[in-house]
Amino acid sequence: xxxxxxxxxxxxxxxxxxxxxxxPSDAITGDQEAARVSRAGVVVIHEALGLNADxxxxxxxxxxxxxxxxxxxxxxxxxxxPFCIIRFASGIGRTHVGRPYRQLQAAETWLRQRPEVAxxxxxxxxxxxxxxxxxxxxxSGEIDVVAPFYAAVPKDPETLAGSCPVVxxxxxxxxxxxxxxxxxxxxxxxxxIEHDVKTYPTAGHSFLNQHGPVLSAxxxxxxxxxxxxxxxxxxxxxxxxAFFAAHLGAAAHV
Numbered sequence: 001x002x003x004x005x006x007x008x009x010x011x012x013x014x015x016x017x018x019x020x021x022x023x024p025s026d027a028i029t030g031d032q033e034a035a036r037v038s039r040a041g042v043v044v045i046h047e048a049l050g051l052n053a054d055x056x057x058x059x060x061x062x063x064x065x066x067x068x069x070x071x072x073x074x075x076x077x078x079x080x081x082p083f084c085i086i087r088f089a090s091g092i093g094r095t096h097v098g099r100p101y102r103q104l105q106a107a108e109t110w111l112r113q114r115p116e117v118a119x120x121x122x123x124x125x126x127x128x129x130x131x132x133x134x135x136x137x138x139x140s141g142e143i144d145v146v147a148p149f150y151a152a153v154p155k156d157p158e159t160l161a162g163s164c165p166v167v168x169x170x171x172x173x174x175x176x177x178x179x180x181x182x183x184x185x186x187x188x189x190x191x192x193i194e195h196d197v198k199t200y201p202t203a204g205h206s207f208l209n210q211h212g213p214v215l216s217a218x219x220x221x222x223x224x225x226x227x228x229x230x231x232x233x234x235x236x237x238x239x240x241x242a243f244f245a246a247h248l249g250a251a252a253h254v
Contacts, residue, residue: 002063004056009072009103009110017103019072020056022063027116038118040144040248041111043104044071045130047209048085051075054209055127062125065241067248068116072107074100074130085129092133095159096140104137121248125240126151127209128177131168139163145247147240150205150224153180157187165194167243169208169236172201173225196243200232208233 008016046055051073062069078084091098121144126134131151138146139162181199188195204225219226
């Protein structure tokens with residue numbers, strides 16, 4: 001699998017946002033032909049657990065599919081858990097003006113300026129709280145496609161006005177977020193936004209993530225009925241890549 005490197009994204013206030021960067025293997029060989037290829041970028045937004053090994057794994061999978069993937073750590077600098085999670089969630093609630101939105105915008109700008117992307121299109125993929133964050137941010141008009149996984153869906157459909165195309169996935173056994181498909185589909189239908197939204201009846205929350213045995217055991221006992229589901233994960237990943245290919249395109253010579 002693609003190697004992931006740690007990078008720092010400069011912020012306007014002088015701070016640095018830690019992130020993980022995953023690039024297609026042919027983009028880092030130094031080959032002159034590969035250097036003439038412009039690729040789409042994907043920003044991967046972590047769940048409440050923050051930037052961990054699993055999110056780095058997912059970023060690497062996007063790179064294996066040909067995208068330049070960047071996974072920022074939105075919990076960095078917010079103090080110890082659980083306070084950092086609460087502060088992150090609070091920032092998301094101030095739509096388009098909170099600290100996470102400023103960081104995400106900086107991450108997108110940094111990614112677009114990478115020589116491998118060279119101003120190309122950008123997609124978002126978010127998980128749990130990161131999925132809801134991605135949905136809200138995708139209405140900014142600067143994102144080409146968004147993939148929220150088991151995300152909170154806004155109650156007011158007008159909140160999603162102006163969104164880019166959406167490919168979303170939910171777990172049917174998730175008693176907290178599992179009902180999001182009908183509300184999200186109805187909102188996107190009403191707004192005329194292209195979408196592919198699907199619920200996997202036998203899966204719970206976090207079915208595409210791969211957490212350790214202890215956390216997985218805890219997740220299975222929560223109302224969200226979380227845990228990795230290989231069949232649902234494989235189908236959701238295939239749908240996401242197909243949707244991304246349609247809206248971001250494959251790597252193209254420039």
